[in-house]
Amino acid sequence: NAGVMQNPRHLVRRRGQEARLRCSPMKGHSHVYWYRQLPEEGLKFMVYLQKENIIDESGMPKERFSAEFPKEGPSILRIQQVVRGDSAAYFCASSLNRGRGETQYFGPGTRLLVL
């Protein structure tokens, strides 16, 4: 399956712990986007990365959240000291070329539950 892969699919954390979400883009894609979806809401853009570069992080909360896309390996969305309000589905998408006008293909998401 050459689709976008995300793991884990479900993640449970207690308040104050760290959450690490991983995303492997489609084969041949080097552009990754992270979105957050709250229950009954649309997807909210968080960050756009290319290999080793953060291009647009205008949707990222200023504190506790960070993202990276190293030269080798998956993209990682890291949430430090999680709070209950971080509970959501986190989706990543990838595109072949730079995002404007390009199709973004979504992964199955990671559902984060903070207790």
Place this chain on the structure above:
Amino acid sequence: QQPVQSPQAVILREGEDAVINCSSSKALYSVHWYRQKHGEAPVFLMILLKGGEQKGHEKISASFNEKKQQSSLYLTASQLSYSGTYFCGTQLVGGGGADGLTFGKGTHLIIQP
């Protein structure tokens, strides 16, 4: 600026048609349509890049009216498999244009046998 989708929800019988609208207050560069079933990933349907462009995919088509800054998704002779939530994602023209998509709140579509 989040696009506005209408209607919020629609219930159809199998074989009926539906139209879902997506409106923006700012000039649009592109409109991306997705369908999401509960607990699953959004599935790409189509992308529209030019004003007045219309695209089709089997019995699902869409139009993009650049002047009205609006896109419409047309589902004809709906099938049970069309049930789900439909989202439009937009990118703006010019300086406000980021690479990420700004999504509407979605339209829930229920198809009954």
